[in-house]
Amino acid sequence: MDTPIRVMLAKVGLDGHDRGVKVVARALRDAGMDVIYTGLHRTPDEVVTAAIQEDVDVLGVSLLSGVQMTVFPKIFDRLKKEGADDMIVVAGGVMPDEDAAALKRMGVREIMLQDTPPQAIVDTLKRLVAERGPR
Amino acid sequence: MTAPVSRASSSLALVERVAAGEPAAIARMISRAESGSSEAREALARIYKRAGRAHIVGITGVPGSGKSTLVGKLAEKIRQQGGKVGIVAIDPSSPYSGGAILGDRIRMSDMATDPGVYIRSMATRGATGGMARAALDAVDILDVAGFDTVIIETVGVGQDEVEIVRASHTTIVVSAPGLGDEIQAIKAGILEIADIHVVSKCDRSDANRTLIDLKQMLMLGMTMTGPTDWQTPVIGTSSVSGTGLDELVAAIVRHRHVAFETETGRRRQLAIAHFRLRKTAENLLLERMGEAVARAAAPLADRLLRRDADPYSLANELLDTSLPGGPVHEQSARSKVAR
Known part of the structure; x- marks a missing residue:
């Protein structure tokens, strides 16, 4: 039986804009994925706890508030501490190019900015999960 | 620092970590149960015995x-x-x-x-x-x-x-x-x-x-x-x-x-066991039939639409062609006669 890809979409911190992340959630659902949405205003700790409990293939963090360089180090620390080392972490939203480069060095696999078409996000997640292989 | 779950490639290796309450191990075990992989069945059997x-x-x-x-x-x-x-x-x-x-x-x-x-x-x-x-x-x-x-x-x-x-x-x-x-x-x-x-x-x-x-x-x-x-x-x-x-x-x-x-509770627990057994058997049956049914159903649905035959006969035909162990409806027909 084919298991659907599990994705958690998260909004972290004081960022009340979730139209974009809901559009992405719908696109992923329509591509046959199981999508868990955290709701707004979560802390990095809450997001990682939930992502581990849900054993998602992909954790996608949407940020429109500019706090990416604070949030992602915390996320990676917790994931490592809990032994959830094979989770694919991606970012979406709006951010400066130099931050995107730094996040990639940190371990964020893909950064999909505001002009990314939904189908491209679907394709990217499918590719990343296929590359990782079964677990 | 907890050992990475990705290294515990076998489900059996996860059982003790589940019992120790490790979140990532619990999570991976549930995923394996959900995917229905046969690799996980022995581990789930051990878990069932301890639950x-x-x-x-x-x-x-x-x-x-x-x-x-x-x-x-x-x-x-x-x-x-x-x-x-x-x-x-x-x-x-x-x-x-x-x-x-x-x-x-x-x-x-x-x-x-x-x-x-x-x-x-x-x-x-x-x-x-x-x-x-x-x-x-x-x-x-x-x-x-x-x-x-x-x-x-x-x-x-x-x-x-x-x-x-x-x-x-x-x-x-x-x-x-x-x-x-x-x-x-x-x-x-x-x-x-x-x-x-x-x-x-x-x-x-x-x-x-x-x-x-x-x-x-x-x-x-x-x-x-x-x-x-x-x-x-x-x-x-x-x-x-x-x-x-x-x-x-x-x-x-x-x-x-x-x-x-209470006695009421004991009866309820037995009913739960019955239900689970039946449900699991149903799932196994569907799993075994799954693809064969999907293949065989298309031409039969076409005949159903043309009113070439009725749903009951065609469903029996579908089961005959796709069920492991061959035709079953003759047997059920016989039991009907017996009654």
Whole structure:
């Protein structure tokens, strides 16, 4: 039986804009994925706890508030501490190019900015999960 | 620092880590159960043997009745009393894409980082009855991991998805005010299965009507069946003000006693075992038939549409061609003659 890809979409911190992340959630659902949405205003700790409990293939963090360089180090620390080392972490939203480069060095696999078409996000997640292989 | 779960490639290697309550190991084990991989079966067998301590509480009700919010509040109360709570929250898969939006845990965010609460969302993936196929495996896994109360929250159900009662020790049916009159309340189906009735959103003015309708329905039933081990309570709750939550937790604790210590409870546990056995056999059968049926069905559906033959004969033909072990309907025809 084919298991659907599990994705958690998260909004972290004081960022009340979730139209974009809901559009992405719908696109992923329509591509046959199981999508868990955290709701707004979560802390990095809450997001990682939930992502581990849900054993998602992909954790996608949407940020429109500019706090990416604070949030992602915390996320990676917790994931490592809990032994959830094979989770694919991606970012979406709006951010400066130099931050995107730094996040990639940190371990964020893909950064999909505001002009990314939904189908491209679907394709990217499918590719990343296929590359990782079964677990 | 915990050992990475990716290194524990075998499910058997995860069993002890599940028993030690490691979140990532529990999570991976549930995923393996969900994917139905044969690799996980031995590990799940060991887990099944060690399970059986947890009080399994099923919560069901129509969509939007406030199940998830109530589960969140309930878990908080149980935590305050020192219990550990596992939650399996089920949401529907899309019948078209197979995908799902699992949004139950948004309503449970107050305990988001409490290690004594474990929330797992599941999609139905075509399973009916308001449950997901691996839900009971997940319950066993959480049980072995040390969660002494495990709550199963079904998908928002209609009038007759009642499988939850055959899977839980205690079934709570949540009704919301304003959804029907006393005729709805005496209909057969979901309202019959409750061990505890909850009327949610009791901060609303029309909640009293719903409370009265349900209480009257129960009184009507009592006059017909006489006294029993358990009097089904009707509890009004409000997740906004906290009304009724203590009363609900007390009722759950009382019913736990009935479930584990009485003859009624013993019969219920046996019925649960029966149901699980049957359901598992059904799933195995569907798994074995699955692809063969999909292949064989297309031409038969075409004939059905042309009214070339009736649905009953064609369904028998479908089973004959796709069921392992060959034709079955001759046998059933024979048993009919015998009767």
